[in-house]
Amino acid sequence: MPSQLPQADRDPEHMQGHWVLAQLGKRVLRPGGERLTMRMLANTPLNGKHVVEFAPGLGRTTRLILNAKPAAYTGVDRDPQVVNIITPLAASVGGTCVQADAADTGLPAGSADVVVGEAMLTMQSERGKRAIIGEARRILKPGGLYAIHEMGLAPDDLDNTVKTAIRKDLARVIRVNARPLTAAEWRNLLESEGFEVLWSGVEPMALLKMRRNLADEGVRGVLRIMRNVLTHPDLRARVLQMRRVFNTYGDSLTGIAFVVRRKG
Numbered sequence: 001m002p003s004q005l006p007q008a009d010r011d012p013e014h015m016q017g018h019w020v021l022a023q024l025g026k027r028v029l030r031p032g033g034e035r036l037t038m039r040m041l042a043n044t045p046l047n048g049k050h051v052v053e054f055a056p057g058l059g060r061t062t063r064l065i066l067n068a069k070p071a072a073y074t075g076v077d078r079d080p081q082v083v084n085i086i087t088p089l090a091a092s093v094g095g096t097c098v099q100a101d102a103a104d105t106g107l108p109a110g111s112a113d114v115v116v117g118e119a120m121l122t123m124q125s126e127r128g129k130r131a132i133i134g135e136a137r138r139i140l141k142p143g144g145l146y147a148i149h150e151m152g153l154a155p156d157d158l159d160n161t162v163k164t165a166i167r168k169d170l171a172r173v174i175r176v177n178a179r180p181l182t183a184a185e186w187r188n189l190l191e192s193e194g195f196e197v198l199w200s201g202v203e204p205m206a207l208l209k210m211r212r213n214l215a216d217e218g219v220r221g222v223l224r225i226m227r228n229v230l231t232h233p234d235l236r237a238r239v240l241q242m243r244r245v246f247n248t249y250g251d252s253l254t255g256i257a258f259v260v261r262r263k264g
Ligand SMILES: C[S@@+](CC[C@H](N)C(=O)[O-])C[C@H]1O[C@@H](n2cnc3c(N)ncnc32)[C@H](O)[C@@H]1O
Pocket: 018, 027, 028, 029, 030, 054, 055, 056, 057, 058, 059, 060, 076, 077, 078, 079, 082, 100, 101, 102, 103, 117, 118, 119, 120, 123
């Protein structure tokens, strides 16, 4: 098992869900998979732009951003091991990765054309979400774009008791206080923080489904994950718990992405 991954020294029982999956060999750690990322980035011009990526994780989207030849790239992640993974990638185009909270990046105001952030707002409280969205707005130039890919709830009028049950069960199995929102709630949140929505898209929440994993990780990746699942009973138990909850809520959980423009 790779020891340079975040939380590798933690016992599997207490590891956050996304790092459990990373330990097992998963590299795409976002709810709508690579497909939703590609759809989001197709609506986000990156070539020649100054791009900031919040929470690059293991760097899958970082590579896509760098392949688009941005004028500059800065990653921001609070995890020092992520910074170690992303720094050499960023350096290949003269970019950097800083260790910071995305709510307080220390980057200059109005310096970015595009901010990209995936699978990182859902795990924040309402206040935390607002602080990060506000920071994206602060570092963007007027008219700059913010692209997010997060966990969604559907439909918009989903019963409050179901929402509460989903949040409780997610927190229990992924060891993160995940608070997914409905499409309308994400939209309202982004608009109330000074953005206008240009595009949004939805994909099934299929993080642990075979077909999605073949698409995201490839045949060799899936074989590696399966071998690791079979040989690590403690991590396997965590994955099975997560899968049970994801399956229980089926279509009520989605991957959802937005591309929004800074107003003013
Ligand atoms: C689920 S992983 C997603 C990684 C990657 N974006 C992806 O989609 O594969 C969550 C990432 O968010 C980072 N993160 C969470 N909260 C953060 C915050 N407030 N500031 C900076 N990074 C944060 C974690 O360290 C981790 O790298």
